[in-house]
Amino acid sequence: MTRAIAALGMLAASAAAMPAMPVSVHDPVMAKEGSDYYLFSTGPGITFYSSPDMRNWRAEGRVFSGEPGWAKKAAPSFDGHVWAPDIHAHDGRYFLFYSVSGFGKNTSGIGVTTNATLNPRAPHYLWQDQGMVLQSVPGRDNWNAIDPNIIDDEDGTPWMAFGSFWSGIKLVKLDRSHTRLAEPQVWHALAQRARAAGTPETQAGPAEIEGPHILKKDGYYYLFVSWGLCCRKQDSTYHVVVGRAQHVTGPYLDRAGKDMNQGGGSLVIAGNAAWRGVGHNSAYTIDGHDLMVLHAYETADNYLQKLKILEMHWDSDGWPVVDPGALDRYQSQLRK
Numbered sequence: 001m002t003r004a005i006a007a008l009g010m011l012a013a014s015a016a017a018m019p020a021m022p023v024s025v026h027d028p029v030m031a032k033e034g035s036d037y038y039l040f041s042t043g044p045g046i047t048f049y050s051s052p053d054m055r056n057w058r059a060e061g062r063v064f065s066g067e068p069g070w071a072k073k074a075a076p077s078f079d080g081h082v083w084a085p086d087i088h089a090h091d092g093r094y095f096l097f098y099s100v101s102g103f104g105k106n107t108s109g110i111g112v113t114t115n116a117t118l119n120p121r122a123p124h125y126l127w128q129d130q131g132m133v134l135q136s137v138p139g140r141d142n143w144n145a146i147d148p149n150i151i152d153d154e155d156g157t158p159w160m161a162f163g164s165f166w167s168g169i170k171l172v173k174l175d176r177s178h179t180r181l182a183e184p185q186v187w188h189a190l191a192q193r194a195r196a197a198g199t200p201e202t203q204a205g206p207a208e209i210e211g212p213h214i215l216k217k218d219g220y221y222y223l224f225v226s227w228g229l230c231c232r233k234q235d236s237t238y239h240v241v242v243g244r245a246q247h248v249t250g251p252y253l254d255r256a257g258k259d260m261n262q263g264g265g266s267l268v269i270a271g272n273a274a275w276r277g278v279g280h281n282s283a284y285t286i287d288g289h290d291l292m293v294l295h296a297y298e299t300a301d302n303y304l305q306k307l308k309i310l311e312m313h314w315d316s317d318g319w320p321v322v323d324p325g326a327l328d329r330y331q332s333q334l335r336k
Contacts, residue, residue, distance in 0.1 A: 020333035074109030088150040099146035106144040164210035168192025191260035226279035233303035236277030241265030
């Protein structure tokens with residue numbers, strides 16, 4: 001018995017000495033409810049986490065125990081991985097938008113599920129799927145219905161930015177329920193990159209832009225997007241650019257005054273030798289701090305994708321500034 005107790009003690013000490021695992025996510029978005037932070041990311045059924053401090057995170061499982069009932073109809077090759085969620089609070093409820101797609105295709109759809117709380121231990125915790133909001137069909141649409149981001153404008157009107165490759169980033173008005181497109185429909189083009197003439201509309205092509213996120217601050221709407229390619233380990237070229245507008249519908253201009261809809265965009269943060277594929281960010285003002293939440297691939301860890309939460313500052317002209325050194329300083333830990 002003494003030997004067994006000693007062995008257990010050695011195992012416990014060994015486990016305590018092991019470094020905590022980092023939070024490995026793609027396309028992270030975050031919200032705060034009460035004193036806790038909640039993180040949602042691409043993954044089987046939408047993976048999510050909770051934290052008291054944005055550094056120590058607890059895995060909370062998945063939002064969908066199965067799959068959205070409409071997913072296979074919109075994307076027949078859907079494999080259970082739900083892409084690029086966005087979390088939005090309105091009128092005492094939480095709206096979790098998400099997308100399903102076939103990789104490299106615009107056979108895609110955006111849906112939304114709602115809940116009264118983000119706390120999975122609350123008695124009234126229950127996600128209720130509201131179904132598909134928007135669908136893109138190859139050969140019919142030259143845009144891609146993925147990567148949703150929701151923002152309420154100064155009048156309280158909800159808008160959804162979305163898009164990946166093809167003809168770029170779009171904005172469409174939602175109705176007051178936040179779960180359907182407004183009628184009559186109102187659409188705007190926000191940002192795009194050059195697409196080679198003759199590229200078949202069934203192909204994504206080289207117009208590398210996706211992951212829009214709009215932050216309202218000091219009278220401007222800031223549109224962050226990711227340029228480049230993700231998911232290619234050392235060959236990943238993801239980086240974040242920004243433009244701003246006085247109205248949510250644009251035009252979004254970069255530092256040089258170039259319209260993002262004409263290829264404009266000012267660099268915010270890019271990868272380096274230690275961190276590749278830095279992008280697909282979200283941006284928030286929480287408790288008086290402006291934060292950028294994104295993923296980055298760590299070269300020293302076989303390009304494992306890791307969560308990064310970086311503080312944004314603002315220069316004298318009102319443009320966001322992020323210290324690349326913060327990629328090294330921020331370290332998440334996955335706790336039980």
